[in-house]
Amino acid sequence: MAQKPSIPKGTRDFTAEEMAKRNYIFDTIHDVFRLYGFRQIETPAMENLSTLMGKYGDEGDRLLFKILNSGDFLNGVDRSLIDNNETTRLAAKICEKGLRYDLTVPFARFVVQHRNDLQMPFKRFQIQPVWRADRPQKGRYREFYQCDADVVGSESLYSEVELLQLIDEVFARLGIRITIKVNNRKVLAGIAEVIGVPDKLVDITVAIDKIDKIGIDKVNDELAERGLSAGAIAALQPILAISGSLDERLDSLAGILAGNEIGQKGIEELRFVTRTTVALGLRAELDLDVSLARGLNYYTGTIIEVKARDVEIGSITGGGRYDNLTGVFGLPGLSGVGISFGADRIYDVLNSLDLYPAGTSAASKIIFANFGEKEALTSLKAIHALRKACIPAELYPDTAKMKKQIGYADAMNIPFVGIIGESEMADGTITLKDLTSGEQQQLTIDQLISRLS
Amino acid sequence: MAQKPSIPKGTRDFTAEEMAKRNYIFDTIHDVFRLYGFRQIETPAMENLSTLMGKYGDEGDRLLFKILNSGDFLNGVDRSLIDNNETTRLAAKICEKGLRYDLTVPFARFVVQHRNDLQMPFKRFQIQPVWRADRPQKGRYREFYQCDADVVGSESLYSEVELLQLIDEVFARLGIRITIKVNNRKVLAGIAEVIGVPDKLVDITVAIDKIDKIGIDKVNDELAERGLSAGAIAALQPILAISGSLDERLDSLAGILAGNEIGQKGIEELRFVTRTTVALGLRAELDLDVSLARGLNYYTGTIIEVKARDVEIGSITGGGRYDNLTGVFGLPGLSGVGISFGADRIYDVLNSLDLYPAGTSAASKIIFANFGEKEALTSLKAIHALRKACIPAELYPDTAKMKKQIGYADAMNIPFVGIIGESEMADGTITLKDLTSGEQQQLTIDQLISRLS
Numbered sequence: 001m002a003q004k005p006s007i008p009k010g011t012r013d014f015t016a017e018e019m020a021k022r023n024y025i026f027d028t029i030h031d032v033f034r035l036y037g038f039r040q041i042e043t044p045a046m047e048n049l050s051t052l053m054g055k056y057g058d059e060g061d062r063l064l065f066k067i068l069n070s071g072d073f074l075n076g077v078d079r080s081l082i083d084n085n086e087t088t089r090l091a092a093k094i095c096e097k098g099l100r101y102d103l104t105v106p107f108a109r110f111v112v113q114h115r116n117d118l119q120m121p122f123k124r125f126q127i128q129p130v131w132r133a134d135r136p137q138k139g140r141y142r143e144f145y146q147c148d149a150d151v152v153g154s155e156s157l158y159s160e161v162e163l164l165q166l167i168d169e170v171f172a173r174l175g176i177r178i179t180i181k182v183n184n185r186k187v188l189a190g191i192a193e194v195i196g197v198p199d200k201l202v203d204i205t206v207a208i209d210k211i212d213k214i215g216i217d218k219v220n221d222e223l224a225e226r227g228l229s230a231g232a233i234a235a236l237q238p239i240l241a242i243s244g245s246l247d248e249r250l251d252s253l254a255g256i257l258a259g260n261e262i263g264q265k266g267i268e269e270l271r272f273v274t275r276t277t278v279a280l281g282l283r284a285e286l287d288l289d290v291s292l293a294r295g296l297n298y299y300t301g302t303i304i305e306v307k308a309r310d311v312e313i314g315s316i317t318g319g320g321r322y323d324n325l326t327g328v329f330g331l332p333g334l335s336g337v338g339i340s341f342g343a344d345r346i347y348d349v350l351n352s353l354d355l356y357p358a359g360t361s362a363a364s365k366i367i368f369a370n371f372g373e374k375e376a377l378t379s380l381k382a383i384h385a386l387r388k389a390c391i392p393a394e395l396y397p398d399t400a401k402m403k404k405q406i407g408y409a410d411a412m413n414i415p416f417v418g419i420i421g422e423s424e425m426a427d428g429t430i431t432l433k434d435l436t437s438g439e440q441q442q443l444t445i446d447q448l449i450s451r452l453s
Numbered sequence: 454m455a456q457k458p459s460i461p462k463g464t465r466d467f468t469a470e471e472m473a474k475r476n477y478i479f480d481t482i483h484d485v486f487r488l489y490g491f492r493q494i495e496t497p498a499m500e501n502l503s504t505l506m507g508k509y510g511d512e513g514d515r516l517l518f519k520i521l522n523s524g525d526f527l528n529g530v531d532r533s534l535i536d537n538n539e540t541t542r543l544a545a546k547i548c549e550k551g552l553r554y555d556l557t558v559p560f561a562r563f564v565v566q567h568r569n570d571l572q573m574p575f576k577r578f579q580i581q582p583v584w585r586a587d588r589p590q591k592g593r594y595r596e597f598y599q600c601d602a603d604v605v606g607s608e609s610l611y612s613e614v615e616l617l618q619l620i621d622e623v624f625a626r627l628g629i630r631i632t633i634k635v636n637n638r639k640v641l642a643g644i645a646e647v648i649g650v651p652d653k654l655v656d657i658t659v660a661i662d663k664i665d666k667i668g669i670d671k672v673n674d675e676l677a678e679r680g681l682s683a684g685a686i687a688a689l690q691p692i693l694a695i696s697g698s699l700d701e702r703l704d705s706l707a708g709i710l711a712g713n714e715i716g717q718k719g720i721e722e723l724r725f726v727t728r729t730t731v732a733l734g735l736r737a738e739l740d741l742d743v744s745l746a747r748g749l750n751y752y753t754g755t756i757i758e759v760k761a762r763d764v765e766i767g768s769i770t771g772g773g774r775y776d777n778l779t780g781v782f783g784l785p786g787l788s789g790v791g792i793s794f795g796a797d798r799i800y801d802v803l804n805s806l807d808l809y810p811a812g813t814s815a816a817s818k819i820i821f822a823n824f825g826e827k828e829a830l831t832s833l834k835a836i837h838a839l840r841k842a843c844i845p846a847e848l849y850p851d852t853a854k855m856k857k858q859i860g861y862a863d864a865m866n867i868p869f870v871g872i873i874g875e876s877e878m879a880d881g882t883i884t885l886k887d888l889t890s891g892e893q894q895q896l897t898i899d900q901l902i903s904r905l906s
Contacts, residue, residue: 005562005782008499008550013563015570016492016577023493035840037817037847039469040476044596045498045552045582046461046518065499066521068548070586072540082535087525095521097461099498109458110466117468119864121850124469129498133523143497156850158829165837280833329458364490376611380733384618387488394490397574397609411572 010142016362066095120153152336183292190263195235205293463595469815519548573606605789636745643716648688658746
């Protein structure tokens with residue numbers, strides 16, 4: 001009984017100080033989503049397993065948290081599944097529900113289920129936790145939040161422009177300097193065609209995605225292993241080597257892809273999106289990266305990835321355009337574009353750069369010392385007035401020694417202590433003690449309110 | 454495949470309009486919690502089943518959602534459990550984790566686990582969903598939010614005062630007229646002693662709790678069934694019949710409980726809490742209700758329940774003082790007082806009284822019509838300026854017919870449409886169409902910003 005309790009591995013408690021920081025991130029993202037006309041939805045933590053299974057590959061199916069059916073869950077279960085230890089099939093019999101693995105599949109399910117009530121284009125955002133039975137490790141959790149925004153039901157590239165502006169605004173507000181890397185699936189398809197291996201698109205992208213990590217030589221080795229001819233690899237080299245400004249690189253790439261229809265379409269899309277976004281004034285660095293190939297099975301147009309410029313860490317936001325969000329639920333051909341903010345990594349970046357604004361704290365602005373019933377009642381009246389002025393304030397609940405009460409304020413990072421003793425009662429004032437400077441001031445309630453506002 | 458997808462029974466999707474209303478409630482509660490010096494924490498959705506089991510009675514254990522262990526979950530499981538269909542014991546073997554059932558047990562676990570890092574008194578709040586495998590019915594869901602605030606580590610009655618003020622402030626902000634009913638467990642114990650049946654405290658409270666529903670005669674019948682003598686029942690009648698103002702009723706009760714130690718202590722506590730709260734100015738009606746006995750196994754002092762005055766619905770907030778939050782986790786004697794807001798019922802009350810403020814909407818303030826590339830770029834510049842002024846604004850992404858674009862704005866409850874066509878491009882203005890009145894105005898961007906601010 002007296003064993004110290006714990007939580008499941010890979011999950012976290014968030015203390016008040018951590019929550020203050022996390023809320024700062026989530027509130028920032030939330031406010032910008034709303035400013036850009038996205039509408040929040042929420043879906044249940046539990047989905048039917050039939051909704052989730054088969055959407056994330058075999059590995060994903062294994063990583064789903066499954067919820068045991070209530071009551072007599074063995075009723076009607078074929079005992080041979082148990083005798084033969086067929087745990088995967090057995091799990092499907094004794095579990096009807098699972099915890100959501102991401103926000104994309106529940107969103108697709110939502111769109112199909114509510115399609116008659118939705119106006120297209122539908123701009124939604126969603127900020128909720130997801131669960132994966134992954135092996136926990138540094139920076140990888142079994143419960144973590146995703147923050148997704150998508151525009152579905154329109155093929156307009158203005159949606160891409162809007163999302164790039166939105167990314168820029170979120171990180172400008174957070175004070176994180178970023179590079180937004182863009183690419184286009186059509187450009188990748190064009191490259192594969194131009195170097196003569198249209199069927200090797202996936203192999204090419206898997207390999208060149210690693211350039212930053214392993215270098216061009218090892219990428220070329222891998223391309224050879226994956227069956228690319230020496231000629232195809234040689235033809236790829238000038239593409240990987242293009243340099244200059246964004247426009248210069250688009251020009252070089254356009255030259256290389258001249259006459260290739262899909263490649264030119266990709267270049268055109270990239271030109272429109274980047275030109276328009278830059279014309280509207282972007283604070284982030286915008287970069288073309290032909291090695292960018294995330295989510296290739298899914299994305300069909302623009303691909304977006306965001307890196308922090310001042311911290312070594314993986315991508316902190318990513319997204320792209322897709323053309324078949326809901327086909328698996330029987331509603332084919334729905335195009336959209338979406339992005340996902342990586343809240344945990346953004347949290348790490350803000351921590352390592354110490355970028356939280358001064359006010360990011362769970363603490364009240366002031367706590368009043370408690371000297372007994374009469375003084376406490378007068379203090380409570382002052383506290384009531386402060387709260388009316390939207391200043392978080394509280395009374396120390398017990399009549400402990402002054403040293404203990406001050407120590408509590410200090411430990412809680414409450415910057416000010418209000419003191420109403422006999423003399424303050426007599427002249428209707430409050431003594432304000434600034435715990436940072438140690439200074440004391442005698443103030444009326446109005447002066448106190450304007451001092452703390 | 455093409456079967457229309459659905460969600461598990463008892464769970465809900467929240468659409469954008471519903472989320473706007475829910476956020477209004479949660480934000481209000483959140484803001485007031487913070488104003489009163491409470492600090493937000495979050496705990497994981499999944500807890501170890503050893504943390505949850507045995508805390509909610511047998512019925513509660515059955516209503517826990519259990520999560521199937523990953524991988525080879527049958528490994529090492531005694532097959533006789535399967536053969537004998539011992540599903541409860543089997544579930545405990547193949548499931549280590551469960552979804553949280555409320556916020557109280559995870560909070561107690563949190564306090565014990567982090568006790569070396571916590572300052573007492575610890576004022577925490579928590580707003581998170583909980584899950585119960587209850588039979589779904591109207592107003593009862595398998596996933597719902599709880600909004601709890603507690604002060605632990607102090608026995609001071611100022612915490613009760615603070616929570617009553619906090620309740621008053623939340624419902625004043627929401628515009629819901631309420632009655633706060635208070636009682637005290639010590640008064641109930643005193644009553645049981647005074648009428649000569651100290652061991653029948655639970656029977657008495659279970660029965661008299663139903664007075665409003667079934668009337669005094671049936672309550673008396675039930676008391677007799679539960680073994681109270683005619684004398685004890687007779688002695689109880691004047692207590693249930695006390696009337697008058699709050700102070701008059703406290704006086705009557707004090708008279709009846711004269712000489713009873715625990716009863717007098719309860720009266721004293723009620724006097725202090727109500728007197729202090731009223732002195733600070735309460736907008737809610739405050740009422741003594743000796744039949745109020747919620748959570749009797751748990752509460753040891755003040756008991757609080759809130760009813761809406763203008764809607765027939767169960768209690769919309771409740772709470773009380775306890776003196777052993779964490780004993781079950783090996784840390785005995787921790788006293789505290791807490792309240793829990795019933796978000797779903799508050800939502801129902803706001804809906805039935807239509808109390809949402811005019812601005813409660815998921816919608817942007819303005820959408821710009823899209824007439825093609827040049828006009829769109831100029832519109833995007835205006836949109837950028839509006840967003841800088843914190844006005845949610847967006848561009849219709851496609852160059853559809855004007856009628857379709859206006860229809861979209863209308864369906865989305867966006868009140869204004871911005872129009873930048875050739876003539877507006879020429880003179881640098883924006884035509885603002887008010888969809889409510891149908892009026893149109895030609896404005897500069899600065900005029901537009903101040904019009905929509």
